Amino acid sequence: MALLEFTDKGIYCPQANVYIDPWKPVSRALITHGHADHARWGNKYYLCTHQAKPVIQYRLGNGPRIESVAYGEERTINGVQISFHPAGHIVGSAQIRLEYQGEVWVVSGDYKTEHDGIATPFEPVKCNVFITESTFGLPVFRWKPQREVMQEINDWWRGNAKEGKTSIMMAYSLGKAQRILKYLDTRIGKIFTHGAVESVNKVLQSQGLKLPPAPKATIDNLRNGMESSFVIAPPSAVNSNWVHRFKEYSTGFASGWMAMNGTRSRRSADRGFMLSDHADWDGLNEAVLATGAEKVYVMHGYTSQFAKWLNEQGIWAAEMGSEYHGEQSEETHTE
Numbered sequence: 001m002a003l004l005e006f007t008d009k010g011i012y013c014p015q016a017n018v019y020i021d022p023w024k025p026v027s028r029a030l031i032t033h034g035h036a037d038h039a040r041w042g043n044k045y046y047l048c049t050h051q052a053k054p055v056i057q058y059r060l061g062n063g064p065r066i067e068s069v070a071y072g073e074e075r076t077i078n079g080v081q082i083s084f085h086p087a088g089h090i091v092g093s094a095q096i097r098l099e100y101q102g103e104v105w106v107v108s109g110d111y112k113t114e115h116d117g118i119a120t121p122f123e124p125v126k127c128n129v130f131i132t133e134s135t136f137g138l139p140v141f142r143w144k145p146q147r148e149v150m151q152e153i154n155d156w157w158r159g160n161a162k163e164g165k166t167s168i169m170m171a172y173s174l175g176k177a178q179r180i181l182k183y184l185d186t187r188i189g190k191i192f193t194h195g196a197v198e199s200v201n202k203v204l205q206s207q208g209l210k211l212p213p214a215p216k217a218t219i220d221n222l223r224n225g226m227e228s229s230f231v232i233a234p235p236s237a238v239n240s241n242w243v244h245r246f247k248e249y250s251t252g253f254a255s256g257w258m259a260m261n262g263t264r265s266r267r268s269a270d271r272g273f274m275l276s277d278h279a280d281w282d283g284l285n286e287a288v289l290a291t292g293a294e295k296v297y298v299m300h301g302y303t304s305q306f307a308k309w310l311n312e313q314g315i316w317a318a319e320m321g322s323e324y325h326g327e328q329s330e331e332t333h334t335e
Contacts, residue, residue, distance in 0.1 A: 003080075003098060003105050004131070006297075006320050011107060011131065015100055016077040018047075020107050030082065031056065032109025033093035034174060047075070049084050051120070051207065052092025055174060058203045071120065087111035088122030089277050090175035091204055097125050105129045106291060112276065113283035116146060116179050118209065124290030131297045131320075132288060135278045137306030141259050143280045149254075149273055150183040156252060156271055158188050161228035166249040170269065173197045173234045175277045176254055178204060181211050184230060192217035192226065194233035194242070219245075238268055256280070288315065 256276030
């Protein structure tokens, strides 16, 4: 019997009777991070990292039982040693390591290998079997350094401000919104946020995350004039009535999908910025090699292509289906 199995409810460990990021309700769930496609409603018990717990609690409410552990802290369930290790994806995100009778499996969840200055940096974990995401598992996806992308964003804002336009950036409310906010040049103008972003900011700030002031964009703000300001909103707001309340504005979209031709126009944005909280092609390859895994299972994204590539490199790999949606998940789960 394998240590982990792939079931219609998600990744399951029979020995410990726990699921990892299940997509159907279960009794005991280990959660890699707080995005809505990984931390779903309906489980009776949740275990996550200390850093991930506040936002998961905020999103799921006080009904479910949520416990948390520190990175590297071990829990033993029916002989299975379980620990959480930094994934670098968003605040509190983790890879989950399971060991039983000398066999080690690691479930990556979502991860990125570039340190963003907010999430605890990704740490490779040695294992026999590695379950990796492949949201951007094609060679076309290679990210610029974060500092270069943020310079592009600040230059865009500066140009819009000179023309008296509000800059409205579409970015996921948990993760990318805070990443952009942290590195905005506050000398250019004022910063405001959509309510969904402001709510998540408050949760993370209560944990000690330092961010520039970014109050909620309200009707009063609009009446008092928001020309030259920068506004961060979730992707679901891109064509909403909320956006159309602004007078002169330019829209931007921050996503790894901007590496694909035509994506910006399909997202109805004036400007696209290639920024992702997932590993790019090089990051995926580096992460897999660093584990030293003998077997790799590839989930969500370009699974067949990345698994084929790994096999060609002499690493046993197979694709597995999932209900995770990577960078698309937050577009319909903004609260």
